[in-house]
Amino acid sequence: MSVKFKGRNLESIDLIKQKLDIIDIASDYLKLTKAGSNHKALCPFHTEKTPSFIVNPERQTWHCFGACGVGGDVIELVIKIEKINFAEALKMLAQRAGVQLNNISSDKNSRLYDINLEACIFFKTQLELPEGNKAKEYIDKRGLNDEASEIFEFGFSPYGNSALVDKLTSLGFKEPEIIQSGLAIKRDNNQIRDFFYGRLMIPIKNSTGKVIGFGARVLDDSNPKYINTPTTPVFDKKSVLFGLSVASKGIRDNDSVVVVEGYLDVITAHQFGFKNVVASMGTALTANQVSSLKSRTNNFILAMDSDSAGREAVLRSLRNTYRVFERQLGQKSEVNLSVVLMPSGKDPDTQIRNNLSEWKKTIANPVPFVQFVIDSIIEKYDINSSSGKGQVVGEIAPLITHMVNPFEQDHYIDLLSGKLGVKRETVESALAKSMAGSARKRPALKKLANQNKDKPLYSDVTLKENWLEDYTMSVLLKMQEKTNSDMINSDYFRRTENREIYSLWRDLNETDKLGDIMSVQLEGHYKYLLSIQGNIPASGLNKEALLQLSDRLEYRHLQHLQRDILSSSEDIPSREIEDSVIKLNERIKQIDERNNSYNIK
Template identity: 35%
Template sequence: MDTVTEIKNRADIVELISQYTPLSRSGKTLKGLCPFHSEKHGSFFVYPDNQTWHCFGACATGGDIFSFIMKKEGLTFGEALERLAEKYGIQLPSRYQPTPEHDRLDDLFRLNAAAAQYFHDLLLTSPAADKARAYLDKRGVNAGSIADFQLGYALPEWQALKDHLNQAGYPDDMLLEAGLLGRADTGRLYDRFRDQVIIPIADVRGRITGFGARVLNDSQPKYLNSPETPLFSKSATLFGINLAASAIRQADTAIIVEGYLDVIISHQYGFKNTVASMGTAITEKQIGILKKLSRQLVLALDADVAGEEAMTRCVPFENLLESEIKVAVAPAGQDPDDVIRHDSVDWTNLIALAGPLVDFVFNHAAIGFDLRTAAGKSGLAEKLLPVVAGIKDPVRRGHYLAELAGRVGATTADLQYSLNRLKQPPAPHRLEPGAPATVAPPPALASPIEDYFLALLLKHPELKPQCKAVKPEYFESVENREIYAACLASDDLAVIRQRLDAAIRDGFDRLLGAPAPDNRLAERLSECALRLEEKHLKATAIKIKDVLNAEIDKGSSAEILKFQEQGLALDSRLAELFKRKEDRHRGPGR
């Protein structure tokens, strides 16, 4: 985990900003007088859920903990990094002497990014990908989801990817290490993925760690994943986490589904706080990742035997979360994406009505026993007593012990005796304060559109005149803001890299190593600029809405009017932006 991410995870933006201006609760946010300009009525808001701030007054800008301390103290990014690292007791590593292992991992990330772009371009442009496009269309996957998840297609040839990446400068040993190639018994190398829909798998920072693939015929298995590699570990991976983390924080709930398409369709229909467990088995590492974002989990695995058994195995994770896990069950024979595409309201209701996991386990277990017989009652008690024993909270344990007693016609005292004889299974490891984490906190989110825009700009500085309307605040990532500013100041890549703080150079190198198209450059950059502006305006509009709701509750008419005017101005800018997008898509003379 890089130092910037570690600081963001450890810092408390409310605590920091409160040292400069008093803050008071205002709905979901905190409000105060802006520390950057003089004002009588507070227009400065702090958002604890995503650790950001925004001034709706004269500043009309916002950012994260780094941008705040830089603006308030007049520091460079490097100086702010040192200040915050010292404040939160984080040792700054020497980034000027990267280890060979670090360099090798970076090379593998760049390789995966190049492979993903190759697959994606094939899906969009290759005639051979017609059946892949037809499959995605049949499954209801639209163009926006194809772009957001960078879906692709692998040609049926045995060495198409190998030849492409070799020509791009990536040797066979790297392709083998990344799991992109296989080796036959004869020693011949071949593309692992062939004639399949390709689904890139990213970590929480948006770096591609591996790939999933879906066959386009009736062969088995239907899905194939990358093998275990230095970057990819199935048990420590959650598909969609890079696109879902922000929504999970905002909703304070994570929905866990089973399949790639379940996640893609969920996001497409607005359920962006959804991730997949990479199969039916949910692991402690995956739960540890989600715990950093929210303690509220809803399991929505497929309504089959494997899915139900997987949910049963999740009961011990409630102790790790210190929270009750919920279960949403789709109708028999339907996967989550089936329900959502049929009627998303039905899925909304299923999630809203999700019941406690242990209730689900009790009801599911009871189906297998005839409770009219002594053997059935004894069997159910034998199966469920270990589940009850594993519940750490004494109140909940007592509740379910009584529930089981009622179902099998025994007294609580009788079952308590049996419970005491059980050796309680070890609960998933719980970290004590100050203990080293076994699961690294999720790093700051990367934005694919920000990265794509910057990669284009770095490789084609002649496009800079088109960037006049792109403001630094359009970039959510403070690292990307710094890279963007350096790009505007120079065309020389060596000079740009030298101007960046050492903590950002890894990100700069990653962008520079990412594949970039060589056609329709101006059009692509212009489209990215519009999407960046749209993303920024929509995020600001949501913040304005939250502020308005808080002010309406307080009945402050003057403040309400001010924020209503800002909301109308944002709506006007969004309408203008949508018109520009429509004009671009319509094209000349149409």
């Protein structure tokens, strides 16, 4: 029997939150002490001597009032402390709460996982047969040992038309689902044949270790050298990182991840003891890939080719990567992005084998992302000319001016002025003019004609638990325009589900559909957000309405923080609490004044 709650089914996430107390969960990691109606502890995310980490049992939330400034619900707490992703945290908490996730939301893709697993077993079996000897010879030629073969589960796809298809159908799988898995294709005569044949097979797994596809390497000099499983409901090259399932522990232990391009780069790195290496499979890092890694570390090292053609390609790739990172670089949850350049003509695989000591040295001393970009851009232009200097500043301006850390910003302004051979004041002036020009190109916020100033531009949102943020997220999804994302700070969302969906929506590629990349765990809440879009009036689908919603979200957030401070004991650092109270009061006053102009209370 399903339980109804505010017009929607009570999903597994709600059940988990109902059954668990954030105080109990936080106590597993922290030494909590009573602080008025709240509890406090030393923040686990930064070093401090006096507690600034407050847990509110009434709202089941937490917040750091110290250097971090982060907060959230019980799921977000486990994500950050354990350095795992949303699905992993939900599974851990479900076990703690005694909630059976599979009974609530069955995996619609379970058959595809089963097919891929059986294919993996089939390919491994074929590797041990005489026909697989050529693949074994290739493995030996590349210097891959038995342990690597076992960990990464190498296999061989036999020559012929339908060896795998015949095996899978004998196990009870239907031809349409085998085609859907990407392991077979249909010919013009309506017969189906194996997609892979005569290749070394390397299983691609998701973060939990399920086989979702394959990379296949040709055994001679023909092209293409590698082919992958085509996009399927469980495999998308842009969303997967090769090797993540075996690298997770190494990433956490090293508090860093090294991102390479190829399968063999990862396999060789692991064979030689570098356990924190994953591959983007030849693509620039995407939002989904970064999200998978950010739950494990904030320190990213990109290992790339360094020849002239490669350096330009790296710069293009980094521009795409920067679009993913730009909202995170320099923020409180800081992402440290660095680049290491391989010697000309070498990839990580050959560098590790031919010069292990140099690889170790390179990885230990990566070039900061901004410095690499500055150096790369300077190489493109004639910095002996004033126009060349201006072009360099114009390209680098967004990176430097958007930095939140003033010391980091100061460092790169000095670095840039030194490399260009001009005074610091000249660079500062050029940066300001460049950004002012960009601002003029952005469309201004338009006022609606005949707009009733006294009437809010959104429906009568009742301030019930989480309704305001659910409604706001629903408006964003309905408006679709990504430029609106800058108007909403996801830190004001108390529900981790809304933060996760917001992040997926904000970073969605133009060719993708949000529903297609939504995880099973989030699917129920996503459908709920779509279902309440009927409550949104036509007058509520514009930037002015979104600004009002943003103000209300922030106002609620600040009021809760204010209450947490005032209801906690007084031995939080007086300086920190005094600064927090002043800033909160100032911002609340600003929002009050703006809301009064709309006659909003």
